[in-house]
Amino acid sequence: MKDRRNPKIYFYPLIFFLMVLAVIFIWQERYLPLSFILLFLSMVPFYRRFERKKAKAEVVVVIAVLAAIAAVSRVPFMALPGIQPTSFVVITAALVFGPEVGFLVGSTSALASNLFLGQGPWTPWQMFSWGMMGLSAGYLYRFAWMQNRIGLGIFGFCWGFLFGLIMNLWIVVGFFETINWGTFAGVYAASFYFDLAHGLSNVFFIVLFSRQWKKMLERASRKFGILGHTEER
Amino acid sequence: MPPPSAGVKIDMISAGNGFFALHPGLSFSYFIILFLLPMMFHHPLYLAVIFTGIIILNLLLGQVLVLKSHLKWYILMASFIIILNPLFTSRGATIMFYLGNRPFTMEALFHGGLFALSLVSILLVFPAYMRVITPDRFLFLFSSLAPNTAFNITVVLRFIPLLRRRLQEVLFVQQAMGIFSLEKSRRAKAKETMETFNILVTWSLESSLQTAASMRARGYETQKRSSAMVYQINRYDLVFLGLIAASVAAALLGYIWGYGQYQIYPYLEPALPVLSWHFLTIMFFLFIPIFLEGREWIQWHFIRSKM
Amino acid sequence: MALYQIQNVTFAYAGEAQNALQQISLSLNKGDFVLFCGPTGSGKTTLLRLLKKEVQPAGKMSGIIVYDGNLLEEVDQDRGVEEIAMVFQDPDDQIVMETVWQELIFAMENLGYEMKTIQRRLAEVANYFGMESWLSLPVHHLSGGQKQLLNLAAVMMLRPKVLLLDEPTAQLDPIAAREFLQVLYRINQELSTTIILSEHRLEEVFPLASRIIMLEQGKVKYSGDPHTIMVDIWKKKDPTFWPYLPVVSRLYLTVSQTISANNQIPLTVKAGKAWADRVELQENISAGPVEEPVKQGCRPLLDCREVFFQYEKDLSLILKGVSLQLERGEIFTLFGGNGSGKTTLLKVLTGIMKPIRGKVFFGGKDIKKIDAEDQARRIGYLAQNPSLYFNRETVAGQIQSRADKLGLGSNHAHVEKMIHFFELKEILDKHPYDISGGQRQKVALALVLLSNPDLILLDEPTKGLDPLCKQEFGTMLQRLHRYGSTILMVSHDIEFAAQVSSRCALLFDGKIIASDTPRTFFTQNYFYTTFIHRVLGEKLPRVIGIEDVTA
Structure with a gap:
């Protein structure tokens, strides 16, 4: 039974007050706080859906274990800079379990691994990027061109750059006075190598491992009795 | 002290003295405002005070090593912004030199510097934040707002150390079987590493079936979860809630009236004097945790020196 | 009075033709300490899981289960969760929350208890199980035994009437296992909670049990108090269940x-x-294979000289001058308590973890100077947990991928030999997680032996095996020994080692204390x-x- 006089509610007005405060910035050309707020708002619907109905124990566990796998997957690749399969894990999870699980795996994994490794202003952006990566992978999987390794590989390669694009956004928006092609080019040139490595490692894992992973996850989905993306159609 | 309320407080969530003694909701809100301050006020003196305040807070919270280890990265980020801004902006009257046919102005450089200071201040909020808002406090805050999500993250936090430990075992066994022993191409190494990682994935997926069964066996899926985690709000919290709310309101009002802004173009505006009521409010706000932590420090220092 | 009445229960798993349970009829009384035992695949886990609605496996069931006067499926959901508690085998897999106290209150939170009640029970349970000092620890700081105790305490928070436990000590070392079983006995005696337990550690459980049910191929073979059962088995000279009796x-x-x-x-x-x-009793000692004197004279296969080891510079020394010689053809068992460094020593002997001082010679050559790949082929290491070996969809695929890595072609004679030796033909097309634990271990050992190593290092190979599997494993080791393999194993299992070893030693405080036949x-x-x-x-x-x- 929930305690009605839960004191936590006293703090909500303060939090909402902060939001109102932030909206005022719109007239002051302060894009940075605004971008954070809009980013949060954009993720709310997915989490709300997850909140509204009580998920099956299996669904919670599968999201948690996949998010943990995505977070831990960096560890064995420490010795190989530029290669890490986190995005691959998120994409494959979405292919098998559908866009919503994909989103939750991606964003939860980003949040949880940042709780370990260190939070920063990048946390919400990472949550958003990996979440959207999962969401889009799950959504696009219904189209035939996504269902082979070439299509998936292209998708993964593009996301390498898209990820960088989103992650750099807050720097561009917040810390340059003129936002034009030049600024963008400057910032993106600086991260080009990382984004390329990200895209290529996605391609590498998708080409070599996506079949095996899909089978592994499909077995889990069968055993868990979760209707995934594959059975939906 | 407030009258004892219905429940006895469970103190297993990391509690503490000084800044930690505040209700996590309060300290969380404080950090959000602290995070917003360097974005709001780009006046050099404001930024300087905010920056100093955040540094002192970090030091009092014992985050010296963290700052040191990140120092290189902070400098890199800052210099990147300082240099890039004047390259793309040609506003400002004081031309230092020409790059091709673009003027490189002192004002734009200065503006880049302010941006850099603002960015580093924002980044520096986080080491202190991490120290105070530990994962359990964070999850406590969100367990009423988004219980399923908070619960899900708790399970992830339980799985991560487990998977890491299992990964060590898996890696050792594969090493003992002769994987990773030869000099190979990056590609081959990555392939082998991933195959090894797949062992962990297969294992974890299988064993998480048990986790789900154990959850259901203990009534997950039955009703709405209650929560035994409770922080009582005490007078201490209320006092600081008042102080924080008042200073935020004042700061916001001042912001709307145009305080804390700084004009760079065409010429740098003289920065002094800014000893306005608004500036003092910001200083007061920054001083709250420093006071809380510092008082603690002095107390211990004093007691120890007496012993 | 009967707590459970099981009438004519037959059960088949979804998608399987064969029945896992056949015509089971049992009546289990309140306050009993019931022991289920039987070989792997006898249906004890299935039967145990059918007794709790929330964990019933998917499949087809006929017959009825009555719990406390009501049909089990009609028992109110909350009541079922509260009164029937279940603890599973693997201590790690059952834990859901991050810290000990969160885990303890998890069940009560789920049932929506008031904070005040939760706190009272938390205090009580922490006290009863003596876990006050670790309440705020993250669960990954606990040992296996502590984790399993936590799992038990976490279900005891609901004050259940019956505790179902599925091989709860299979993954624990003997001391932790004994402690766990003692706690169970205490719960049974002091709180009169009914206990229904499936176990392989029968030496310890037999004296505690008031009722024993032995299952074979989904049927009840024996049922009764320990005395009656033993007489029955003895009279029938039943070879399957004979090893189940206390020695x-x-x-x-x-x-x-x-x-x-x-x-x-x-x-x-x-x-x-x-x-x-x-x-009146007489000695009748025949010089069995165990007594065979060790071939002396030739160079020892493994010579470990004053080895020191620590994991990190600031951590304490684990091995403090271990000297050990292993002749060719020995089956050597190393005993030692928890944290004595047994497993560490085994890992050092693989040549992968390097000692900080001292030398290991393998086949007369300093192990550091042996080529890493050669060393990995010649020294086979089997870890405790067979789950550490599988990443393919079938056993055959798993064996093939290892054979490919070793450069053996498909249908290579040695591959065939291993499949034959370990009797893997039947399970080649199965997923490694769809076979039993004992079979998984055989597959893992087959994978290790594919490289035809001179030395086989085994880390607690009998952990979690049922008595029959253990016997079988012992026979297998003897056969390997006859083929000329040298085996070094680390174990807690005294009875097993006494049967198969040619030499035993005790590791204590990082040194070998005694070493003898x-x-x-x-x-x-x-x-x-x-x-x-x-x-x-x-x-x-x-x-x-x-x-x-x-x-």
Whole structure:
């Protein structure tokens, strides 16, 4: 039974007050706080859906274990800079379990691994990027061109750059006075190598491992009795 | 002290003295405002005070090593912004030199510097934040707002150390079987590493079936979860809630009236004097945790020196 | 009064033609301490899981299960969760939350209890289980035994009427297991909670149980109190269940020719000794394969000289000057308590973890100078947990991928030999997680042996195996030994080691304390020795096993 006089509610007005405060910035050309707020708002619907109905124990566990796998997957690749399969894990999870699980795996994994490794202003952006990566992978999987390794590989390669694009956004928006092609080019040139490595490692894992992973996850989905993306159609 | 309320407080969530003694909701809100301050006020003196305040807070919270280890990265980020801004902006009257046919102005450089200071201040909020808002406090805050999500993250936090430990075992066994022993191409190494990682994935997926069964066996899926985690709000919290709310309101009002802004173009505006009521409010706000932590420090220092 | 009434229950898993349980009819009483046992695949886990609605496996069931006067499926959901508690095998897999106290209150939170009630029970349970000092620890800081105790405490928070436990000590070391079983006994005695337990550690559980049910191929084979069951098995000379009896009872049944109904069969060393004092017994020691003198003269296969090891510079030394020589063709067992460094020593002997001081010679050559790949082929290492070996969809695929890595072609004679040796033909097309734990271990060992190593290092190979599997594994080791393999194993299993080893040693405080043939080793030990020696040691000092005695 929930305690009605839960004191936590006293703090909500303060939090909402902060939001109102932030909206005022719109007239002051302060894009940075605004971008954070809009980013949060954009993720709310997915989490709300997850909140509204009580998920099956299996669904919670599968999201948690996949998010943990995505977070831990960096560890064995420490010795190989530029290669890490986190995005691959998120994409494959979405292919098998559908866009919503994909989103939750991606964003939860980003949040949880940042709780370990260190939070920063990048946390919400990472949550958003990996979440959207999962969401889009799950959504696009219904189209035939996504269902082979070439299509998936292209998708993964593009996301390498898209990820960088989103992650750099807050720097561009917040810390340059003129936002034009030049600024963008400057910032993106600086991260080009990382984004390329990200895209290529996605391609590498998708080409070599996506079949095996899909089978592994499909077995889990069968055993868990979760209707995934594959059975939906 | 407030009258004892219905429940006895469970103190297993990391509690503490000084800044930690505040209700996590309060300290969380404080950090959000602290995070917003360097974005709001780009006046050099404001930024300087905010920056100093955040540094002192970090030091009092014992985050010296963290700052040191990140120092290189902070400098890199800052210099990147300082240099890039004047390259793309040609506003400002004081031309230092020409790059091709673009003027490189002192004002734009200065503006880049302010941006850099603002960015580093924002980044520096986080080491202190991490120290105070530990994962359990964070999850406590969100367990009423988004219980399923908070619960899900708790399970992830339980799985991560487990998977890491299992990964060590898996890696050792594969090493003992002769994987990773030869000099190979990056590609081959990555392939082998991933195959090894797949062992962990297969294992974890299988064993998480048990986790789900154990959850259901203990009534997950039955009703709405209650929560035994409770922080009582005490007078201490209320006092600081008042102080924080008042200073935020004042700061916001001042912001709307145009305080804390700084004009760079065409010429740098003289920065002094800014000893306005608004500036003092910001200083007061920054001083709250420093006071809380510092008082603690002095107390211990004093007691120890007496012993 | 009956708590559970199981009538004509037949069950088949979804998608399987064969019934996992057939026509089971049982009545289990309130306050009983019930033990389910039987070989892997006998259906004990299935039966146990059918007793709790929330964890019932998917499949087709006929017959009825009555719980406390109501049909189990009609028991109110909350009541079912509260009154019927379940603890599973793997301590890690069951834990959901991040810290100990969160885990403890998880069940009560789910049922929506008030904070005040939760706190009271938390305090009570923490006190009863003596876990106050670790309440705020993250669960990954706990040992396996502590984790399993936490799992038990977490379900006890709901004050259940019956506790179902599925091989709860299979993954624990003997000391933690004994402690866990003692806590169970205490719960049964002090709180009169009904306990239904499936177990392989029968030496410890037999004396505690008030009711024993033995299953075979989905049917109840024996059911009754320990005494009746033992007499039944003895009379039928049932080879499947004979190894399930405590060794002291087996000694008694082997030696005494007649059993009358009122003769108490000894279950414990104490009772065994009282009986042995009254009867005439003779030594009958034949020089079995175990006694075979070790071939001397040639260079030892493994020579470990004053090895020191620590994991990190600031951590304490784990190995403090271990010297150990292993001749070709030995089966060497290394004993030692928790944290004595047994597993660490094994890892150092693989050559992958480097000692900080001291040298390891393998085949007369410094192990550091052996090429890494060569070393990995010649030294086979089997870890405790077979789950560490599988990433393919079938056993065949798994074996093939390893064979490919080793450069053996498909249908290579050695691959075929291994499949034949470990009897893997039947399971080649199955997923590694769809076969039993014992089979998984065989596959893992086959994978290790594909490289045809000179030295086989085994880390607690009998952990979690049922008595039959253990016997089978022992036979397999003897056969490998006959083929000329040298085996070094680390174990807690004294009875098993006494049967198969050619030499035993004790590792204590990072050093080897004693090293002898099993007979000398066990006859000179007082605590670290076989049950039979404890019973008969004073009378017949050279006896360590049942086969050493006649009436």
